[in-house]
Amino acid sequence: MNEITDETCSVYRARGHDNGEVCSAMNVCRNCSPGEACFVPDKYLTYGVEEYGSIKGELMMMQEIYQRGPIACGIAVPQALDDYTGGIYCDDTGDMEIVHDISIVGYGVEDGQKYWLVRNSWGTHWGENGFFRVCRGTNNINIESDCAWSTPKDTWTEPAWHITTDAEKNDPNNDTTVYPFPQPEYTASVSEGLASKLVRPEGGACRVDYAGFTNGPVKHTPYAWETIAKEDLPDGIDWRSKDGKNYLSWNKN
Numbered sequence: 001m002n003e004i005t006d007e008t009c010s011v012y013r014a015r016g017h018d019n020g021e022v023c024s025a026m027n028v029c030r031n032c033s034p035g036e037a038c039f040v041p042d043k044y045l046t047y048g049v050e051e052y053g054s055i056k057g058e059l060m061m062m063q064e065i066y067q068r069g070p071i072a073c074g075i076a077v078p079q080a081l082d083d084y085t086g087g088i089y090c091d092d093t094g095d096m097e098i099v100h101d102i103s104i105v106g107y108g109v110e111d112g113q114k115y116w117l118v119r120n121s122w123g124t125h126w127g128e129n130g131f132f133r134v135c136r137g138t139n140n141i142n143i144e145s146d147c148a149w150s151t152p153k154d155t156w157t158e159p160a161w162h163i164t165t166d167a168e169k170n171d172p173n174n175d176t177t178v179y180p181f182p183q184p185e186y187t188a189s190v191s192e193g194l195a196s197k198l199v200r201p202e203g204g205a206c207r208v209d210y211a212g213f214t215n216g217p218v219k220h221t222p223y224a225w226e227t228i229a230k231e232d233l234p235d236g237i238d239w240r241s242k243d244g245k246n247y248l249s250w251n252k253n
Contacts, residue, residue, distance in 0.1 A: 002046070002048035002049075002153070003028075003046040003047075003048065003160075003162055004046060004047045004048060005028055005029045005044060005045070005046060005047070005162075006045065006047065007249075009028075009029035009030055009031060009041065009044050010027070010028060010029055010030075022173045023173065024171045024173035024174050024175070025040050025164070025167075025168035025169070025171040025173075025174060026038060026039075026040050026171065026173075026174040026175060028040075028168075029041060029044045029162070029164075034181040034182075035178065035181045036178060037176040037177065037178050038174075038175065038176070039169070039174075039176075040164050040168055040169050040171075040174065041164060042163070042164055043161045043162060043163050043164060044161070044162055044164070045155070045159055045160065045161060045162075046155070046160045046161070046162045047152065047153065047155050047160070048152075048153035048155065048160070049150040049151060049152060049153055050150075050151045050152065050153045050154075050220075051150065051151045051217075051218055051219045051220060051221065052148065052149065052150035052151070052217065052218055052219075053148070053149060053150075053216075053217025053218065053219055053223075054146075054147065054148055054217060055071060055147045055148065055149050056144055056145050056146065056147055057144055058136060058137045058144055059225065059230060060223075060225045061073075061104065061107075061116075061144060061147060062107055062233055063223075063224050063225030063228060063233065064149050064223075064224045064225060065104060065105070065106065065107060065237060065239075066224075066228070066233055066234065066237050067224040067227070067228065068149065068151060068224050069239055069247065070103045070104060070105040070106075070119070070239055070248075071103070071104050071147050071148065071149045072101055072102070072103055072104075072147060072148045072149075073101065073102060073103075073104055073143055073144075073146060073147035073148075074098035074100070074101050074142065074145075074146040074147075075098060075099075075100055075101070075102055075141045075142060075143050076091070076095040076096050076097050076098055076099065076100075076141040076142050077095075077099055077100050077141070078091050078093050078095040078141065080093075081132070081141065084126070084127050084132055085127065086127065086128050087133070088110060088113050088115045088133045088134065088135060089132055089133060089134045089135070089140075090134070090135040090138075090140055091134075091135075091140050091141050095141060095142075096141070096142040097142075098142055098145075098146055102118050102119060102120055102121070102143075103118070103119040104116050104117065104118055104119075104143075104147070105117055105118070105119050105131075105238065105239045105240065105248060106236065106237045106238035106239055106240070107136055107236060107237060108133075108235065108236030108237075108238070109235055109236060110133075113135070114135070114136040114137050115133040115134060115135060115136050116133065116134050116135075116136045116143060117131060117133055117238055118131060118132050118133065118134055118143075119131055119248065119251070120132060123251075124251045129251070130251040131251075149224075
């Protein structure tokens with residue numbers, strides 16, 4: 001919940017719970033120079049959340065998104081969603097097996113069809129520049145059943161620094177391999193070599209099958225959906241353009 005780092009030192013990796021990397025201090029934060037071994041910085045900025053909890057159902061999700069921003073949700077992934085190229089997606093197979101997490105960044109209505117605006121992590125070449133829209137109000141692909149919200153801890157007024165310990169610098173799981181520069185292009189042999197470093201270790205990896213709230217929600221203020229009447233909600237919102245500002249980071253995979 002606390003001491004989360006950003007992408008300046010913890011680069012996003014498209015890895016799942018079954019092919020994650022071995023946990024190490026370097027996976028939390030690292031710095032690298034071409035032709036040299038990576039290392040854990042002496043200190044780095046960290047972030048955290050103040051309140052968090054679970055959420056489900058169309059109205060509560062709309063309230064939270066409108067008032068405080070995007071939420072994370074689990075979804076099923078039918079083959080047609082893999083093949084999605086645009087438009088409002090409405091699954092007709094009844095697939096409800098949650099196998100993937102996404103971020104809902106808005107909602108709206110087009111030609112009478114309500115939809116969620118969803119940010120995916122499959123690259124900007126997929127869907128609508130990395131986003132997709134899915135039917136809203138019918139729990140399509142189980143998108144309205146397993147969601148989470150959080151509010152950020154104020155670490156911008158007084159920056160929160162993590163001071164690295166000697167144990168973290170010398171963590172035996174830190175990857176100190178000096179890789180060739182520039183990085184070689186993809187080949188089967190290179191892929192197999194990297195895979196040997198990404199085998200899930202005995203006892204688990206940094207990615208897990210499921211991470212939930214073990215102690216229930218942590219909240220000190222009213223829930224977002226307790227403060228605005230249903231009829232006062234707008235028909236749509238998009239956090240890519242809220243009051244003329246884009247609050248989302250750039251898309252990549």
